[in-house]
Amino acid sequence: MTEVIQSSAQAIKLEEQYGAHNYHPLPVVLSKGEGVYLWDVEGKRYYDFLSAYSAVNQGHCHPRIIRALTEQAKELTLTSRAFYNDKLGLAEKYVCETFGYQKALFMNSGAEANETAIKLARKWGYVKKNIPDNQAVIVAVTKNFHGRTTTIISASTDPSSRKGFGPFMPGFEIVPYDDVAALEKALANPHVCGLWIEPIQGEAGVYVPQAGYLKQAEKLCRQHNVLLLMDEIQTGIARTGKMLASDHEDVRADILILGKALSGGVLPISVALADDEVMLVIKPGEHGSTFGGNPLAAAVVMEALHVVKDERLADNAERLGRIFRERMNAFIPKTKWIKLVRGKGLLNAIVINDTPDSETAWNLCLTFAQHGLLAKPTHGNIIRLAPPLVINEEQLHECCDIIERSVREL
Numbered sequence: 377m378t379e380v381i382q383s384s385a386q387a388i389k390l391e392e393q394y395g396a397h398n399y400h401p402l403p404v405v406l407s408k409g410e411g412v413y414l415w416d417v418e419g420k421r422y423y424d425f426l427s428a429y430s431a432v433n434q435g436h437c438h439p440r441i442i443r444a445l446t447e448q449a450k451e452l453t454l455t456s457r458a459f460y461n462d463k464l465g466l467a468e469k470y471v472c473e474t475f476g477y478q479k480a481l482f483m484n485s486g487a488e489a490n491e492t493a494i495k496l497a498r499k500w501g502y503v504k505k506n507i508p509d510n511q512a513v514i515v516a517v518t519k520n521f522h523g524r525t526t527t528i529i530s531a532s533t534d535p536s537s538r539k540g541f542g543p544f545m546p547g548f549e550i551v552p553y554d555d556v557a558a559l560e561k562a563l564a565n566p567h568v569c570g571l572w573i574e575p576i577q578g579e580a581g582v583y584v585p586q587a588g589y590l591k592q593a594e595k596l597c598r599q600h601n602v603l604l605l606m607d608e609i610q611t612g613i614a615r616t617g618k619m620l621a622s623d624h625e626d627v628r629a630d631i632l633i634l635g636k637a638l639s640g641g642v643l644p645i646s647v648a649l650a651d652d653e654v655m656l657v658i659k660p661g662e663h664g665s666t667f668g669g670n671p672l673a674a675a676v677v678m679e680a681l682h683v684v685k686d687e688r689l690a691d692n693a694e695r696l697g698r699i700f701r702e703r704m705n706a707f708i709p710k711t712k713w714i715k716l717v718r719g720k721g722l723l724n725a726i727v728i729n730d731t732p733d734s735e736t737a738w739n740l741c742l743t744f745a746q747h748g749l750l751a752k753p754t755h756g757n758i759i760r761l762a763p764p765l766v767i768n769e770e771q772l773h774e775c776c777d778i779i780e781r782s783v784r785e786l
């Protein structure tokens with residue numbers, strides 16, 4: 377008989393003692409989720425304003441996604457790609473049609489889908505762009521966040537991601553984010569095979585580039601025969617008010633990278649999407665994953681995307697995002713603690729008016745939690761606010777009340 381957790385204190389103690397200390401969680405122990413709500417082990421209810429870093433856009437334990445998961449789990453979960461299965465092709469077709477690509481390659485974590493994109497871009501660079509062997513360059517930008525593998529952190533500019541984990545993978549050039557002139561210069565190098573960006577930098581603190589940046593980036597990629605690798609793992613699947621954040625500028629990536637809400641938060645599922653010209657450079661045996669494209673994931677992906685479309689979550693994110701920023705902007709002159717609010721759709725952040733190394737954002741999140749709302753600082757004094765996209769207007773206003781009340785209590 378397995379042990380049962382009786383209290384938050386007990387759960388925290390166990391994690392402290394037996395778990396690696398690679399996260400610094402808020403002292404809240406959750407045991408149940410439904411829609412926009414989470415409950416802790418003592419039964420206190422919270423609004424979730426993180427959505428597992430935007431993996432739970434469809435809301436916690438969405439009944440349709442859970443049904444797809446459990447029905448498929450009773451039939452077949454994993455065969456590996458050594459054989460075909462009766463769900464993968466359907467899921468590939470559905471994601472390709474949904475996002476407008478010819479081919480899909482499923483993986484599990486977001487980091488793996490980014491690794492897939494890197495391999496695709498490099499191989500394409502050698503095979504199609506005739507870059508000399510082992511000299512391909514991928515241009516990335518400052519403050520990026522694409523995951524935690526040793527290759528991915530080789531392109532990071534965040535000391536906490538990198539320090540102590542070298543040596544690093546060569547083949548990346550880093551340019552300032554949101555700087556068209558820097559891109560112009562970097563992409564002119566004939567060894568560049570890809571430009572790798574997030575349309576909005578979520579993890580860094582919800583940095584939205586100036587209007588036109590992504591379009592210019594796309595144009596420069598075309599001009600220099602460079603692939604545009606768009607990491608929409610956090611911004612995609614309706615989070616910013618459109619199915620993809622790139623859609624705001626009508627930009628089409630050559631390799632689109634998705635994860636997180638692709639499963640509605642029930643399984644780790646990610647995908648790299650591209651057209652034949654790019655995807656078919658990878659041949660059998662050159663890339664893969666035991667769990668990637670398993671039938672359980674395939675069934676979940678289809679239902680998770682159906683839910684996003686059927687419930688018009690992009691429209692809801694667009695509308696409620698505007699209301700949220702309006703309310704916060706009206707509140708800012710009434711407090712000394714909030715410098716600004718920024719974001720798109722329901723991916724927003726408030727920047728706390730204090731030094732980046734102060735405890736203010738952390739303390740504010742503790743007060744949010746006391747009042748029934750869960751959020752977490754990202755990079756010092758920035759608090760990302762990203763509820764499940766199934767939130768309604770009344771709930772959103774209630775959450776704004778909690779945020780304002782907590783700031784007043786600072």
Ligand code: PLP
Nearest residue numbers: 429485486487521522523609610
């Ligand atoms: N890319 C972006 C933009 C992300 O926000 C994240 C996670 O926060 C990742 C990649 C990494 O995804 P995963 O943690 O599933 O590997």
